[in-house]
Amino acid sequence: MAKLILLDIDGTLRDERFGVPESIPKVLKLCKKRHHKIGLCTGRGIGMIQDDVKKLNIETLIAGGGSYIFHEGVVIKDESFDWKNMDKFWNSLLMIETKIACSLESNEKIFMNQGAVDILNEMNRRKCKNLTNEQRQFFKQGQTIIYENNFKQFHARLHPIHKICLWCQPDEFQKIKNIIGVQNIVLAQKGNWGHYHYYEIIKKGSNKGNAIEQLCEYMEIDRKDTIAFGDGKNDIDMFKSSGIGIAMRNSDAELLTFADSVCETPMEDGIYKELKRRSLI
Known part of the structure; x- marks a missing residue:
C-alpha cells in the first residue's frame, strides 16, 4: 500500500550543522519506485526553507506551521492572521x-x-x-x-x-x-x-495536524496511510493526525510520548533506516 510520508525539516530531514544527509536522495528515489508520496511539513515559511532542501524538488509542502499547503503546483491553503x-x-x-x-x-x-x-x-x-x-x-x-x-x-x-x-x-x-x-x-x-x-x-485551525487532514482530503488519501517524522513540540499535532508518528532519537521529550516509534538522528540516516525496517523501501 502506497503511503504519504511527511517530513519535518529542522532536526528531522536536515541537521542544522551538516545539512541534508546523503541518504535522503536515495530515500526519495526508492519511495518514488514504490509509489509513496513524500511531503515536507515545517514551521518555516516558504521563503525560509534552506537551499539544500529546495534542491530535493519535493512537490508537496506544508509550511508556516500549517498555514500554507502546496501540492504539485496548486496552493491549497494560504492563511494568516487578520x-x-x-x-x-x-x-x-x-x-x-x-x-x-x-x-x-x-x-x-x-x-x-x-x-x-x-x-x-x-x-x-x-x-x-x-x-x-x-x-x-x-x-x-x-x-x-x-x-x-x-x-x-x-x-x-x-x-x-x-x-x-x-x-x-x-x-x-x-x-x-x-x-x-x-x-x-x-x-x-x-x-x-x-x-x-x-x-x-x-x-487557530492552522497547525500541522489540521493541514495534514486538509492535504489528505485533497489528495484522497486515508490518514491511516500517512507516516510523519518529527522532532519538536510543534510536531505533536502532526503525529495526532497521522497514521504513524516517528520521532527522531534526539526529539523533544513531550513529542516522544506521542510517537509510535523512535528512529536514529538525521546524520545517522534515521529516515532511511526506519523506512527500511518497515519494508517501505
Whole structure:
C-alpha cells in the first residue's frame, strides 16, 4: 500500500550543522519506485526553507506551521492572521518593545525587534560553540534568515503574518492575547529562555495536524496511510493526525510520548533506516 510520508525539516530531514544527509536522495528515489508520496511539513515559511532542501524538488509542502499547503503546483491553503489585529498588536508593541522580544513571520520574511535579534543570535552562537571552523561556516551558509532589527519596516497590509514568536513574561503574554484576540490563536510551542517565557503563536485551525487532514482530503488519501517524522513540540499535532508518528532519537521529550516509534538522528540516516525496517523501501 502506497503511503504519504511527511517530513519535518529542522532536526528531522536536515541537521542544522551538516545539512541534508546523503541518504535522503536515495530515500526519495526508492519511495518514488514504490509509489509513496513524500511531503515536507515545517514551521518555516516558504521563503525560509534552506537551499539544500529546495534542491530535493519535493512537490508537496506544508509550511508556516500549517498555514500554507502546496501540492504539485496548486496552493491549497494560504492563511494568516487578520491584518487589522496584527496592525493593532504591532503598534502596541512598538511602545514597549524593550520589554518584549518578538518576531513576526510571513511566507517570505521575518520581522524582529532588537530583543529577538539578540536572543536568536545567542541561540546560534551556542549551536556553533563546539563546531569546527568548517562546520561553523557551513552552518552560517545554510541560514536563510537575516537577523536584523527590521521591526519598524513591518506593514500589516503588505505582509500577512502566520506565526508570532514572543519572549516575555506570562502577564505580558496575556495582554498580547487580548489584543490579537484569544479566540483566534493557539500555542504551537512554549518553553523558557533565560528569564523569559517563550510563546509560539499560530492562527487557530492552522497547525500541522489540521493541514495534514486538509492535504489528505485533497489528495484522497486515508490518514491511516500517512507516516510523519518529527522532532519538536510543534510536531505533536502532526503525529495526532497521522497514521504513524516517528520521532527522531534526539526529539523533544513531550513529542516522544506521542510517537509510535523512535528512529536514529538525521546524520545517522534515521529516515532511511526506519523506512527500511518497515519494508517501505
